[in-house]
Amino acid sequence: xxxxxxxxxxxxxxxxxxxxxxxxxxxxxxxxxxxxxxxxxxxxxxxxxxxxxxxxxxxxxxxxxxxxxxxxxxxxxxxxxxxxxxxxxxxxxxxxxxxxxxxxxxxxxxxxxxxxxxxxxxxxxxxxxxxxxxxxxxxxxxxxxxxxxxxxxxxxxxxxxxxxxxxxxxxxxxxxxxxxxxxxxxxxxxxxxxxxxxxxxxxxxxxxxxxxxxxxxxxxxxxxxxxxxxxxxxxxxxxxxxxxxxxxxxxxxxxxxxxxxxxxxxxxxxxxxxxxxxxxxxxxxxxxxxxxxxxxxxxxxxxxxxxxxxxxxxxxxxxxxxxxxxxxxxxxxxxxxxxxxxxxxxxxxxxxxxxxxxxxxxxxxxxxxxxxxxxxxxxxxxxxx
Numbered sequence: 001x002x003x004x005x006x007x008x009x010x011x012x013x014x015x016x017x018x019x020x021x022x023x024x025x026x027x028x029x030x031x032x033x034x035x036x037x038x039x040x041x042x043x044x045x046x047x048x049x050x051x052x053x054x055x056x057x058x059x060x061x062x063x064x065x066x067x068x069x070x071x072x073x074x075x076x077x078x079x080x081x082x083x084x085x086x087x088x089x090x091x092x093x094x095x096x097x098x099x100x101x102x103x104x105x106x107x108x109x110x111x112x113x114x115x116x117x118x119x120x121x122x123x124x125x126x127x128x129x130x131x132x133x134x135x136x137x138x139x140x141x142x143x144x145x146x147x148x149x150x151x152x153x154x155x156x157x158x159x160x161x162x163x164x165x166x167x168x169x170x171x172x173x174x175x176x177x178x179x180x181x182x183x184x185x186x187x188x189x190x191x192x193x194x195x196x197x198x199x200x201x202x203x204x205x206x207x208x209x210x211x212x213x214x215x216x217x218x219x220x221x222x223x224x225x226x227x228x229x230x231x232x233x234x235x236x237x238x239x240x241x242x243x244x245x246x247x248x249x250x251x252x253x254x255x256x257x258x259x260x261x262x263x264x265x266x267x268x269x270x271x272x273x274x275x276x277x278x279x280x281x282x283x284x285x286x287x288x289x290x291x292x293x294x295x296x297x298x299x300x301x302x303x304x305x306x307x308x309x310x311x312x313x314x315x316x317x318x319x320x321x322x323x324x325x326x327x328x329x330x331x332x333x334x335x336x337x338x339x340x341x342x343x344x345x346x347x348x349x350x351x352x353x354x355x356x357x358x359x360x361x362x363x364x365x366x367x368x369x370x371x372x373x374x375x376x377x378x379x380x381x382x383x384x385x
Contacts, residue, residue, distance in 0.1 A: 015065070016372035019302050023365055026295050027054055030351040033279050036256050037272045037353070038264055046272040046353040049115075053355040057362025064366035065373055072367075073314055076133045083126040083160070086119035091167045094119075107168040120164050120173040121360040127160055127177060128184075128321035128367065135188040136314035150194050157181035171218060172344040176328050183324025184317050187307065221342040228339065238275065239339050241268045246281030246289065246337065253285030272353040274345060277337040292351060296330050306372045315371035322364045325349075 031051060039045035064072070094106045095116070108116040134156055138144045157177065165174035186195070210219065220235055228236025245262050248254065254261055262268065262282055268275045280288040300323055307319030326349045333348040335341030347357050 014373045016369060019369055022298050026350045034353050036263060049355055050353045050358055053358035057359040061362045061366030065370045069370045073129055073133045076130045079126045080130050083123045087163050090119050107170045118356040120170055121356045124325055125360055125363045128318055131184055132314055132317035132321055135317045139188055139313045144189060172346040179328030180321055180324040184320045187320030188317055225342040238269045242275045242278040242337050243339055245278035249282045249285035251286050253283045253288055256283050273347055275337055276348050276352045300327055303368055306368055310371050318367050318371055322368050
């Protein structure tokens with residue numbers, strides 16, 4: 001017991017304590033919100049599902065912090081191979097989940113006891129590792145400014161973006177992969193002219209993508225979000241009802257667990273996941289919504305702090321990957337809820353109910369904490385030397 005106590009104290013000393021505190025505050029708040037959402041009939045409550053995913057995530061994050069992130073990245077080929085296997089398996093044996101945010105999305109697999117699992121969430125963590133390894137290797141060799149290697153980086157990122165979009169029909173996850181690619185490339189120091197060229201190419205290709213790549217329901221979402229009132233009981237229902245719930249809370253909200261609340265009536269479709277922000281808006285008002293944004297911003301700022309103080313490019317790239325994932329999901333989800341973006345089925349990180357999404361986000365947090373702890377270890381070595 002004494003040895004275990006010393007090990008715990010040593011771990012606590014080496015860990016980034018502020019990062020842990022922010023994460024614990026986010027976890028507690030997310031559980032509070034989900035506790036107020038009515039449970040689905042005959043199924044496990046959203047609160048219980050999220051709590052289970054959170055516990056799995058924390059255990060996974062703790063385990064990750066025990067391993068040097070460089071050793072993890074050295075297994076990039078196994079991680080890449082496993083990610084490809086998950087994509088292929090999901091394509092042939094996956095299932096579509098109703099109200100998943102993608103009408104034709106075959107993006108889930110069945111796991112006994114635990115239920116459904118979305119492999120693309122775990123693949124995001126794998127992408128952080130493999131792409132960080134790729135970027136850091138180029139940066140250390142002074143090859144990051146050469147066009148052939150920039151093209152290879154683009155192809156590396158294109159694989160998960162294209163495969164997740166085409167094989168799984170998951171436009172939301174594809175957009176998150178693309179944003180992670182941008183954040184990690186920018187953080188690693190890829191020159192601005194390559195980003196300009198990329199966006200010019202995207203703008204030029206957009207008409208073709210609109211006409212020949214997007215499905216009808218995806219085009220409908222782009223057109224309806226500007227005027228959801230034109231179809232208030234159909235395609236515009238979710239965004240209209242979400243705005244009503246958010247606005248109804250005013251400054252302080254209508255209170256938690258109110259039996260006659262819109263939350264209890266289930267007025268907003270998928271309120272436990274895509275529209276958890278509307279739950280905070282109605283029950284805790286502007287203050288509750290602001291608290292969500294502040295907590296996630298603190299997490300992003302601390303992640304950037306860890307990235308800036310990383311001892312090598314690999315650690316910094318890992319942090320920027322996590323930053324890109326959280327920042328883009330946050331932006332897309334809040335944009336959906338505030339009617340600034342079309343509905344994409346993107347969850348609010350750490351707050352939306354969803355076992356695979358929540359657990360894998362904590363794995364990403366574990367990678368950032370691992371980078372922070374390694375930096376502290378290096379500082380200790382330097383002091384003693």
